[in-house]
Amino acid sequence: MTKDDKLTEEKIFDAATEIFEEKGLAATRMQDIADRAGINKALLHYYFRSKDKLFNAVFDKLAEKIFAKFASIFEEDMPFEDKIRFFFTEHIKFLQKNPKLPMFIIGEVNRSPELLSKFLDRININRIKEKISGDLGDDISPDVIPHLMVSIISLSVFPVAAKPIISGILDSAGIDYDSFMEERIKVAPEFVINAIKQQQVESQNKRK
Amino acid sequence: MTKDDKLTEEKIFDAATEIFEEKGLAATRMQDIADRAGINKALLHYYFRSKDKLFNAVFDKLAEKIFAKFASIFEEDMPFEDKIRFFFTEHIKFLQKNPKLPMFIIGEVNRSPELLSKFLDRININRIKEKISGDLGDDISPDVIPHLMVSIISLSVFPVAAKPIISGILDSAGIDYDSFMEERIKVAPEFVINAIKQQQVESQNKRK
DNA sequence: CATATCTTTGACCAGTTGGTTAAACTATTT
DNA sequence: AAATAGTTTAACCAACTGGTCAAAGATATG
Structure with missing residues (x-):
């Protein structure tokens, strides 16, 4: 669980990093992040509540x-x-x-x-x-x-x-x-x- | 006619220039351009057929x-x-x-x-x-x-x-x-x- | 003044977007 | 193995987006 947990969250975070970095906040679609992470779009909101929250996490890093x-x-x-x-x-x-x-x-x-x-x-x-x-x-x-x-x-x-x-x-x-x-x-x-x-x-x- | 024509087209072009320059193509809304030009959104499409056409005109300039x-x-x-x-x-x-x-x-x-x-x-x-x-x-x-x-x-x-x-x-x-x-x-x-x-x-x- | 042309508008449309939800699935605990 | 808690999904929604359209106004032409 904890192992898979980290893995999914990391997959999302890494995918988000790549896409945000390339396209910026405005041009990035949540669906694109989900696709690159290989998961459902709803999972993005399960781990990071909103697009902004996810973006801020990525930007901080x-x-x-x-x-x-x-x-x-x-x-x-x-x-x-x-x-x-x-x-x-x-x-x-x-x-x-x-x-x-x-x-x-x-x-x-x-x-x-x-x-x-x-x-x-x-x-x-x-x-x-x-x-x-x-x-x-x-x-x-x-x-x-x-x-x-x-x-x-x-x-x-x-x-x-x-x-x-x-x-x-x-x-x-x-x-x-x-x-x-x-x-x-x-x-x-x-x-x-x-x-x-x-x-x-x-x-x-x-x-x- | 020709006088007003130039004026409206110019108003649109100038408004588009300002907003595209500030926000870029992706983050710019046609409605924002219309608002700043003080005209109806449909007029944008009357003078410049699409967002891309308008953008290219601005970029060229x-x-x-x-x-x-x-x-x-x-x-x-x-x-x-x-x-x-x-x-x-x-x-x-x-x-x-x-x-x-x-x-x-x-x-x-x-x-x-x-x-x-x-x-x-x-x-x-x-x-x-x-x-x-x-x-x-x-x-x-x-x-x-x-x-x-x-x-x-x-x-x-x-x-x-x-x-x-x-x-x-x-x-x-x-x-x-x-x-x-x-x-x-x-x-x-x-x-x-x-x-x-x-x-x-x-x-x-x-x-x- | 009537007609034809150009300009402007409000209402509308289909597609997309971020976000939600209830239910299915999985793992943990007892 | 039953109850509990955490994870994942498909289906859905309201808001927004670029774009269209028919009709109303304005302007020029005869």
Whole structure:
């Protein structure tokens, strides 16, 4: 019973996760979830009372997943440049395994902004900000640290979130998307590191 | 007649544009469009035969809009660094006026990738690639030009596309989103320019 | 002014959607 | 094995959705 119980509930939850992630709340049909889980539609309501309840359960799980790795990376004890490299390696690989996740999260938060709290409660931005600030020293103004953070996220998330478009554009230039993303794991961090280096150089030139 | 005709059709089209852009195809109700246009639902079908036809008309118009400015910028006759600055100024200002546009386009292309052709037909990637390649000279490998292009787009589009999330995160660090985006018009291009400069420096060091 | 054409409307329809319910089935407890 | 509790199902429902239609209004044409 308990064994089967877990199994049915899990089957439902997994099916719901897949479909919600792909189509979003509005375009997902309860019948589709039931079909993919291989059970009757009424069973969905037996285990999760309503579509919204089921959706919230799925969203909670995914929200946890996407930030689980993310926040910890900048806590690691290594030179800042290696942190940047490590971040892009881990984050892009994670996104390649979950390509639908960014658009799902952004789209649903866009639709109902209350969902945001589920992330914000879990993450301490100022802590990351101070960590980076400490790593970079006096050559970088604290005011641009948030910009640096947003830039890093943009560079890693956007090419995956907009995959259909990027992929199509690359195709028309004779470039394979997957190879491109493999290169990107190396290219993107060097891009960021170079930008920071140059800013440090200019900041030091000014001081003389 | 002809005057009123245009007016009604336009009222419908404008209302449809607003609602499709905000909610996407699946979550948009024909009744909502009729209400916002202040007319009867049957009139929608009189002017545009079906929801899909209406949607395609709207999508076409928006697809044209988003790339109208975009492609021409790199054709301008100015130093490359100024092109980068000009691009971010124009593009971010455009996105601020149309904040829902990126997510709408990405979301709908994600749902039905055929829509992509409406962009790809209008834009010649290789032309832009060669333009940039010509501007940057030998210090930058042609292989990384596509990465540079994707990076530039990521840096300008993502903070707008993910506005609810970015805005929420910035809030929790005591930063106002609109001020942040105003700064970004200056900060983002310098970030890109610095990254390129540093790469040129390193490329020249290696050559010695 | 009468007629023909175009525009607008309210009422309606068939299909779909999230959700309910009573009954059948299964496992547990006594 | 009988009673109890938990699980699964088919049939059903009310609300909503995109779409249709006949008739009423408006406008132009003769």
